[in-house]
Amino acid sequence: MTTALSDPVPGGRPGDVERAKTLAGTLSARKVHGVVLAYVDTAGVHRVKTVPTAKLPSAAAWGVGMSPVFDTFLANDHIVTTDVLGSPDGDLRLYPDLDRLTVLAAQPGWAWAPVDRITQDGDPHPACTRTALRRTVERAAHDHGLTFRAAIEIEWMLGLDTAPPSLGTAPPSLDTAPPGTFVPATSAPAYGATRQVELSAFLADLLAACAAQELDVDQVHPEYAAGQFEISVGAADPVAAADVSILTRQTIRAIAGQHGLRVSFAPAVTATGVGNGGHVHLSAWRDGRNLHTGGDRRHGLTPDAESFTAGVLAHLPALTAVTAPSPASYLRLKPSQWAGVFTAWGLETREAAVRLVPGTRGHRAEQANLEVKPVDLAANPYAALTCLIAAGLDGLAERRSLPEETKGDPAALTSEEAARRAVRRLPVSLAEALAEFRGDRTLRAALGPVLADAVAAVREGELAAVAGLDDEQIAAAYRWVY
Incomplete structure (x- = not known):
């Protein structure tokens, strides 16, 4: 079981867009109509956006918009703030990890993929926990060979x-x-x-x-x-x-x-x-x-x-x-x-x-x-x-x-x-x-x-x-x- 090891970039990682086009065709042939783009917020709640299958190449190239405010959502959907999070300002891009794309057997018509989140300028979002984990794993390999x-x-x-x-x-x-x-x-x-x-x-x-x-x-x-x-x-x-x-x-x-x-x-x-x-x-x-x-x-x-x-x-x-x-x-x-x-x-x-x-x-x-x-x-x-x-x-x-x-x-x-x-x-x-x-x-x-x-x-x-x-x-x- 693998995961993408590099950060998303505007325009898509090398080969991602063409791969997404091929995947979209395969999914459509299997009567998959939409793709769930999933991440987990700071409160541990699973959040999603979904795109039609035909839009998967666009998502791989340019991501899908999502507000950074969800990083300070509570479990009851109320919002708290920090000095940089919790305001109505700003936007992020959700990039699906195509290596983890899965057709949902329990939800006919749907596929699923976890996302990494980057800013509009193409930088890793500092509150993206998936990126934080990848960085920690990379540091362990570099510093300790683990x-x-x-x-x-x-x-x-x-x-x-x-x-x-x-x-x-x-x-x-x-x-x-x-x-x-x-x-x-x-x-x-x-x-x-x-x-x-x-x-x-x-x-x-x-x-x-x-x-x-x-x-x-x-x-x-x-x-x-x-x-x-x-x-x-x-x-x-x-x-x-x-x-x-x-x-x-x-x-x-x-x-x-x-x-x-x-x-x-x-x-x-x-x-x-x-x-x-x-x-x-x-x-x-x-x-x-x-x-x-x-x-x-x-x-x-x-x-x-x-x-x-x-x-x-x-x-x-x-x-x-x-x-x-x-x-x-x-x-x-x-x-x-x-x-x-x-x-x-x-x-x-x-x-x-x-x-x-x-x-x-x-x-x-x-x-x-x-x-x-x-x-x-x-x-x-x-x-x-x-x-x-x-x-x-x-x-x-x-x-x-x-x-x-x-x-x-x-x-x-x-x-x-x-x-x-x-x-x-x-x-x-x-x-x-x-x-x-x-x-x-x-x-x-x-x-x-x-x-x-x-x-x-x-x-x-x-x-x-x-x-x-x-x-x-x-x-x-x-x-x-x-």
């Missing part, structure tokens, strides 16, 4: 449609459910076969659509909470991994709609219980070798992999402002719920924020990775991966070592044991996470001043939007946004 493989787990709650009559007619069984309420599509046991049976047609159509779109699915299964499922996809380069996360969620939502179901990827669909995670799996490679296995450090880590992992661990408090960016995220980040809410690491320890996954004997060279758990799907995946890699690179530059590992539940540690292992609670609110982010020069530098200020402004805006709300109201406010 490449990366990444994958983002996707958890979601599948519910019955309780939309008001103007948006759809609810079945008789939902007559008493207030509009917007989450009513699980199945309440069978966690990981239970009954769930797979009850939602068999939905899951089969989902797998068929993913296969048609060449999405590499490893597994899909019922999860813990009522109506919850998870899909795991194969690892790819970080930009492609973020692209896949967006495309997979669009596919899940489209298939659910065909079955009269409603999907929520929100961190907390209800105020209590287990929420939806978006755990990130990440491995660093050099000269074709996975650095997370075959080394002489604990559990087979190489020295560089240990320092990289230690960097991620050290920056976790600030990282949560990017990886857990919603007020609803902190309804999910609770101890003893496998959400990873302490600065702890361990081998296959699912309560640790950073879990070492060695892989199966015989496949460790391909499979070994680290899993970062305090991540949810309100996060912009490009920004999240940018900051995770930057944190790891900082650990590499500082030659950090991992502290003593943790086994079991970190919540059970005594204060003395926690101090010895450098284990502390991650931020318990978005306000705390934002304060940590503001003080973290590494993460702010990785994003750049324009994007870092947008992150801070949007987080402040989200906090103001929920001021005075209780947990149930916060969950309801974000339930159907993601």
Whole structure:
């Protein structure tokens, strides 16, 4: 799976326009009428513009206009401002990555492509998170000879449609459910076969659509909470991994709609219980070798992999402002719920924020990775991966070592044991996470001043939007946004 490695330019990258003409003809022959141009804003909301298939060459040459104001949109579509963003002035150009163009099996008549954003003058837009991630990956290759493989787990709650009559007619069984309420599509046991049976047609159509779109699915299964499922996809380069996360969620939502179901990827669909995670799996490679296995450090880590992992661990408090960016995220980040809410690491320890996954004997060279758990799907995946890699690179530059590992539940540690292992609670609110982010020069530098200020402004805006709300109201406010 590949992504375009160069920035868009006015007039198109070499060969793009001719290629787009050929693609447009092929798409038209397949009865594809429009192309979705997709990106993710600072609040983690997926935004799009669409063009007729015949206009794909024009989009490849000159882009499609879009206001930069969306970089300071909140999840409720209110707008905040920074010193350079949030005004009605200006315009950007959205350029599709033709390498990632995909015919949408779940949306007949449509294709999809992620975009990079540049200014009217042809410069990279400083708040384009896809560009920021590409830059970070390029810097790692140049400075350290590193490449990366990444994958983002996707958890979601599948519910019955309780939309008001103007948006759809609810079945008789939902007559008493207030509009917007989450009513699980199945309440069978966690990981239970009954769930797979009850939602068999939905899951089969989902797998068929993913296969048609060449999405590499490893597994899909019922999860813990009522109506919850998870899909795991194969690892790819970080930009492609973020692209896949967006495309997979669009596919899940489209298939659910065909079955009269409603999907929520929100961190907390209800105020209590287990929420939806978006755990990130990440491995660093050099000269074709996975650095997370075959080394002489604990559990087979190489020295560089240990320092990289230690960097991620050290920056976790600030990282949560990017990886857990919603007020609803902190309804999910609770101890003893496998959400990873302490600065702890361990081998296959699912309560640790950073879990070492060695892989199966015989496949460790391909499979070994680290899993970062305090991540949810309100996060912009490009920004999240940018900051995770930057944190790891900082650990590499500082030659950090991992502290003593943790086994079991970190919540059970005594204060003395926690101090010895450098284990502390991650931020318990978005306000705390934002304060940590503001003080973290590494993460702010990785994003750049324009994007870092947008992150801070949007987080402040989200906090103001929920001021005075209780947990149930916060969950309801974000339930159907993601």
